[in-house]
Amino acid sequence: MTVAVEPAIESSQGSQRARAESSTFAVALDQVVRHYGERVALRQVTLRLEQGRTLAVFGPNGAGKTTLLRMLATLLLPHEGELRVLGHVLPREAHRVRPHVGLLAHEPLLYRDLSGRENLRFYARLYDIEAPEVRIAHLLESTAMTTRSDEPVRNLSRGMAQRIGICRAVLHRPELLLLDEPRAHLDPEAAAMAEPLIGARTGVTRVLVTHEIEHGLAEADHVLGLREGSVLIDAPAAQLDPRDVRALYGAGA
């Protein structure tokens, strides 16, 4: 079932209203463009995500999913357009956004020569967390990594390092979670453990990049489909079925 396309025509009044409304959203993009040299990585992306909702982002490789995620993480700057995260304008107010955003990426972002615990202590200092030892202990407990938390990360398997990565991502209790294929390197047991930390039940706003179409649709409140930098799907998850998303990955335009 495909929903009829409604051309997004906005009068200047409409865009003013939209801008006023965007401050109540957790994430608001307006005509965001990002170049890579002469190639366009993100093309006029407009998006709204309410607080507490989950957005699933689908798209083939090179579609711009990671670019979008990194932009929300304040790691990339938009070249054109407006970008607001948690009510703050990026990049100008990036320093206000950073304490509240957590990123879980392909790499666990850990220093391999330090132990899991030492890594978490380092990040706890960077984020100026209160009662860090208690928080760290609690997270390690939740991911069943307490016993191996004093070994260098180098000695841990990918899955275990990723578990510590999850601890790192939620260490500072972010209001916005950015998840780049979070289940890719976790065994089912670890994925279950991670649920209360990064899952829908946490109630935080989440942006989830995934290739698992069924799972993504089940988790999501809203869906964004990207292809070659353009938004091809921007609809509530309830209105879509897997076929629509699969069309995103089809050959040819």
Added chain:
Amino acid sequence: MRAVVAIARKDLLVELRTKESVPAMALFAVTTFVIFHFGLDRDRLEGELAAGVLWVTLLFAAILGINRLFVAEREQGGFDGILMAPIERTSLLIAKSGALIVYLVALELIALPVFALFFIDEGFWEAVPRLAVVMLLADVGLAVVGAMLASIAIHTRARDLLLPILLLPLTVPVVIAAAAATKPLLSIPLDTSGVGKWLAVLALYDLVFGLLAYAVFDFLMED
């Protein structure tokens, strides 16, 4: 400030554990002294020759350490972690420069006595306090410029090759000033005249490039 301490502490902890940079730098320096012995066919050195051998060796040893400075961040994704944190990005520059100064001082603590052992007959201990001042000022300059260039080179394709050719011309004033300041200190008899002028040059270099690196670092980190 908290961030600077946290990052520097992390770096020093990693170095202490892996012992990656400092031992290699020290070994390189000692071996280079040996090579100079054979290359120059000299049993002892003094004055400008001593100063030259010492500073050239220290500079090249420093390059080894500078090359490794951001490798952990680059390869283990640490850049993202640090850039996303609610800290001033220049904290990274200050922390890395600070860590580099520690490595250089550690290097000098090993290389200098060995140098004296190999090449200096007399008057070394009298020279040490002033020598220490020269070294400290030179270290600051090398550390700041080294950290800045390392953060540039780490984002390029041929980073190990690019760093030395970028660094060497930029550090020529440091070598000129440091060697010129060291020359009278290693002369027989010990001579302390003229050192002040060169310390001023080093201080000027440190100030200019310190401020410059601080000013541009945010631009280097952004994407």
Added chain:
Amino acid sequence: MVLITTALALVFFYAPNDADQGFVQKIFYVHVPLAIVALIGFIVAGVLGAMHLRTRDDTWDARSYVAIHMSVIFGVGVLATGAIWARASWGKWWVWDEPTLVSFLIVFLLYATYYPLRYSIDDPQRRARYASVFAITAGAFVPINFIAVRLAESLVHPRVLNQTAGDMPGEMRLTFLVALAGMALLYVTLVKLELTSKNARRQLRRLRKLLEEERSGGAAPPPIATVPAKPH
């Protein structure tokens, strides 16, 4: 162009032959202006780089790049004419006595790394940004390096250049100034030329790309399911 020809003319016919060095002394009128213009060019390139960082406008990066490029070429001229002069005056192709020449060599070696630096960064935005940082750093380096080298050499050797420049009789001074002005104009003209040609090439590429996109059926793929987001 007119100034260059006038300068050349003056050099050959007007300025008196230096008693010591004869005809070859005339190289001085090429060597020194080349050096001055090149060094100023490097410093200006640093300023242009700073403008790029401030405005994030790529045209400043292009200007910085061309300025450095031209100064490097002039720099080759400086070193070549310096070598010829050294040979003629002192019988050797290179001398360490001339602090200006030596500090110029160091500066040249530094700016020679500009090309591998640019070449080894793939991301175009990052490349321009890093090039600008380099331009600023290297620009700040030029005066400091000059001071350091001059201090080093003055200990041992007399400064030939300053002596020559210091007591220049009227005709020599005029010729020198004209040569300097001519060289500066040459520099600016060449920079403008290269900038225009670069710009033209960029426009051409852009047009070609637009044409390609048109031909392949539009820039963006058609949407599948979009509902303009409404607050609920």
